Amino acid sequence: MFSSILMVLLALCVLAAGVLTLKRELTAELPVFASKKEAKEEMMGLFQDRGFFYLTAIALFMQLVFKQAQIALFDFFQAFLASSGVQALFYLMKRKDLGVKAGLVVLVSFIFLFF
Structure with missing residues (x-):
């Protein structure tokens, strides 16, 4: 029961972060690049947050x-939800502490596994 409530809260965090990002992107002006190099650097900057992986x-x-040997498809979903939910939570709080994120992912994964 507790892990189900936690899953819903993390999913709502992911949804809220997605809506905020979409809103921000829709209101921003389109970037104008002088060269392909600038465009490539901008694109690479978008993927520099390796914390999610x-x-x-x-x-x-x-x-x-x-x-161990009892891995099911739902376990992959839980792992993805734990990592993306924690990442979205920190995105909403505008913090980038990778160590704290990792600790929180371990805690959330532990809760998903045993509660």
Whole structure:
């Protein structure tokens, strides 16, 4: 029951972060690039937040360690929701503490596994 409530809260955080990002992108002016190099640098800057991939790997590792051979498709969903939910929560709070995010992903994964 507790993990279901936590899943809903994390999903709402992801939804809110997505809506805020969409709103921000729709109100922003279109960027004008003088060269292909500037456009490429801007695109690479969008993907520099590697925290999401690290957090997903941590959540999947937790699932693999504790469930071992009993991994199901739902476990991948839980790992993805834990990592993206924590990332969205920190995005909404405008913080970038990767260590705290990793600790929170471990805690959320632990709750998903045992509660």
